[in-house]
Amino acid sequence: MKASLFDRQGVPIKIGKEIARGGEGAILEIQGHPKYVAKVYHKPVFEAKAAKLNAMVDTKTARLVELAAWPVEVIQDGDGHVVGVVLPKILDYKDIHLLYGPRSRMREFPTATWPFLIRTAANLARAFSAIHEAGHVIGDVNDKVALVSEKSIVKLIDCDSFQVNADKKLYPCDVGVLTHQPPEFQGVKTFRGLRRTKNHDNFGLSVLIFQLLFMARHPFSGSYEGPEDMPIEKAIKEYRYVYGPDAANKKMKPPPHAIMPTALPPEMRELFERAFAEGSDKKMRPAAKEWVVALEELFSAVTKCKTNPSHSFILRNGPCPFCALESTTCSALFNLPVLFQTKEGRQRTALINIGTIWKEIRTVKPPGKLAPFQQMTEGKALPKPASKFIYYVSSLAIIITAIGLAHSTDNASLALLGVIPPLWLFSRGNSSRAGRSRKRFTQVELRWKALVSPREFLKYHAKLVEAKKALNNLGDEHERKMKDVHSSKHQDQLDCWLDKHKIAPGEIKGISSAALAILQSYGIETAKDLKRKSLAEVPTIGSARVKALMAWRLQLEKKFMFDPGKGVDPMAIASVGREIDMKRAELVQLLAEGPAKLKHIARQTHLRRVALKTEFDTICDTAVAA
Template sequence: MSPSPYYNLFDSRGNPVSLGKKVGSGGEGDVYEIAPHRRDVLAKIYHKPLTGERQEKLRLMVSGCNDELKEFAAWPLDLLHDSKNGPVCGFVMPRITDCEPIHRVYGPSHRKASFPNADWKFLVRTAKNLAAAFYIIHKYGYIVGDVNEGNILVTKKACVRLIDCDSFQVQAREKIYFCEVGVAQFTPPELQKSKDFRMLRTQNHDNFGLAILIFLLLFMGRHPFSGVYKGNDDMPIERAIAEHRFAFGRGAALKAMAPPPNSVGLSVVPREVSSLFEQAFTESGHQSWGRPSANDWWNVLDALEKRLKKCPTESMHTFYTGLATCPWCGLENSSGILLFLSSDTISRIDVASEWQKVLAIKPPGPIPEISPRKYRCLPAPFSLDIARAVRLGKVRQAVQIVLLVASAAIMLVLSAGSGFPHPIDAIGLVPAGIAGLLFVLPGRDMMEKKRRKKEFEDARYSWRLWEKKWKAEAGDAEFTTQLNALTGSKRRYEAIEQEYKNALAALQHTSRERQQKKFLETRFIDTCTSPRLSENRKAALRSFGIETAADIDPHKILSIPGFDTALTNDLVNWRKQQESRFVFDEEKRVSASDIQGLIHTFQPKIRPVEREILSGVERLYSIQQKILKNRAKFQPIVEKSAHELAQAHANLSVVTLAGYFF
């Protein structure tokens, strides 16, 4: 980063202060290291001259600094002036290292990258420590005011540090130095419509933002006022806050709200905790001291931390002992989102064992063939009356055919003889008319034929329905499809597992280089004794990101103004001296942290496939049982339907000359 443009700064005692490289930048100012080698503090320098009121506020904060405030916040330790006894242009504050913004703790994706070993107990502890930080700020009469996720940092041990403390509200006797900024998503309902934050804020206002942050931590980044709104218009978070639409609360339904998909409810925390959320986010919080204080939160969260247990299935899942089952297992299975990373292995299943379960599930095999054609049925016998009518019907059919043929022959002869139509030709239609009359006045045989035809059509319709149901619900197509899907999941699992093993083997091959790099990273430029390398040049190297022997690169050094070939060679030789002191440790070819890094890379890849296999085995067994059950249940019914159709076909065949298909 670039060096500071300020060269003549002084502390409150008139001592000169030199700034090093810039390490951060914000809307109001930049943050610099303090040279030489002050690694415990930083300097914040404002972009614009401060008003007299802002300078007075900083003086009050410096005078009120104590060990408790320094433990939880980047509190102003001393003032910086652009000249001796000149106006305040910045301040000195504790340097907070190895921290991440709090949103990288509660969001699952960010947490897996920045806090891979964090479980829900870590989140509970972070929330408890956040409450402790607010308690200390309030204890000494300060108000955070601008509560938001951007001014809170968290360490790897769940310790909380507040930054941007110069924006806090400060009160001295009758004078109030306001916090003039705010973020809508953390602002209480009574302040939502405020255009100007230049107003008196109270601990009760801070307590709203504190409750929001605690909710975000305990509920995996879910904002308490961001849910499913059942109205027709938009419901942004700011409006939901102003209208007390707590999406997870007891009264959420009355306010047309519901929790968002893939989230857990207040039931995952004890009643003592859920009641504090209700108190913080409902209308009663408007009252003075109506919301839970930081101390209230610390007490219930401390009790919750002592009442956590580990999940029997997943070692990284911890949850409240009052629950019968692990809520995180259920949420991971339903959402497909990996909430927590394990630290010991990429997989939590034995795929070979799971596949033995698959092999133990016997395929139902092809569906038993059922067809009406397999049944040889004799026609149902006629009664004496119907038999006589059928015989007469056959005679009538024969007479009809003879009459129709005779009619056609007469017409042909008459038309051929005269060559022209003649009234006498109508004589040829008489036989046809008689045949038609016989057809219009059917006997009992035709009624029997109609009855048997209807029975056949009904039986065929029923058979086709049962045949379709039989093939769909008793066939093995669904089983085969699921087995193929499981086979594909197993192949993907094995491919990821092999990729992990290859990466682990690669670690073994590069272990010497990695150990040497770590060794060189502990050899700081400060220890180089070259006579040509002055303190100013060491500072220049650090400004260009060259702090250790591992950073030394001839091309990079030669690009720095004032560094020639001779000085570059000195540094390269110094690096070689350090390399010669390196001793490779055979027993530490692959460190635990190296393996853990691989685990955290491959675990998110393999966990979704694990879920596919676990749920797929259960589904395969369920499908097999369903098919066998359906076969036992439907086979007698389908066979009966096939037999009824075959019988109806046989019954119909004796009263009709035309064939009917099944």
């Protein structure tokens, strides 16, 4: 931007580098004003739009500037023509649609979970409410209407397109994206000149909230059983809310792998029905303020899932819907924060995505099948077992010749003695060479057979499958353990009661201070410690005393009153939680290492097979040469 630009008082505005760009204008830095940006329009600004921008600046409030990129100043060129506006700078926020799509969410908002989405939805409704309270209407509600911070703060953008109510005049909103426009606007030729109301905005807001809560699903996108096409715009126009009570009548079915609104409390389901039902154009759709209250209630009603702590859900509505969806689609919806132990022994939190890891595990190819050894040896010259015949015969001949020599001196025997020993030595060498070769061959055969099936790979893969199963079952395991904790409530209370009764000298027949000292030296101090087995280990206690002690314990047991209303030991609950957390961390770590380890095993198996084949060929070549 080379031309000189000024604010309304004629103070120069120095434009810096461009940071974003839309269809209407470019967003640029302002030198010396790091908290603001300039939106400079691509085309000349007409008078009506210039008047609207001036009116917006004049009616700005602290609340509007806090919740939206509301224009705070007008930018003019040297001739006094409006060319843009100054907006509060929104730094490090991201488009709201990146948050509700599971894949982009896990990338762009790695720590976001369902409560984060609920809170964002509440903040979005809060921002809508602020605009409505100031008398304006957003009009062009769409998936780029808001930016979200990593703390779920929401800021509305593109405010210059809003329908602004200032100086007793309405400055219109001339645009609209049909996926977020109400049924009454579907099929309109143009938005120009249409009067927008809060009730229209409330439709778009409800769609955005639905998308935030239900993993980007649009409330009017589903399977249609009729013969014609059913694009979203048509479905909106005909009030075919896919999850509504009237959906079946309207031949609509939810798409596969959708989280159903039954995951919500009934009051909230009703809000969606009111927003999308037939007649909602005439009655009031849920207002932004109503959504704020309902979403805050939902936020406090959700419970963390025991199987997967990246999930939260309404416990009283049944099992965790996110676990069910993740296990059918094998895709994660949220990242799982897990505590890891680094090599240096430090604890570190890592965001793990089990769905992605599992997909990666499934893509690792197992090493193919190795040809059976027998098939390899067909038609090949193989090393034979060494012939022992010549060796035995020449050995025998040497012995006989030696005996003969001892008794005679004829030349024949002497000659035989010159021939036979070399023959013996040769056969001996030959036999040991063949033996070595045969031994090597047998070893290769054994190793080959061990490598025919990729046993190591399959074993490790099965271990990962088990780990995934165990991870999925952690919730059940937690529940089982908690049941055990609760069912031991009776025993715990009884133990507690007995433990309160100390063995005192003189109270029990035959128990003197001396006897008590002996008992104490064996760790027996209260009625709880009195068990026949432990008493049997105490020398000199005698059967009469044992009888008396056990009778005293029995008496106390009879007096014990169980209180079912009394809670379980919080330490026991915490210890179950810790145990499950540790198990989860171990399983997740195993799975996280899975893809790399599987690939390594596959590669090692391949290399070992190549080496074995070379060895096999060498043996065969040597056998042919021999």
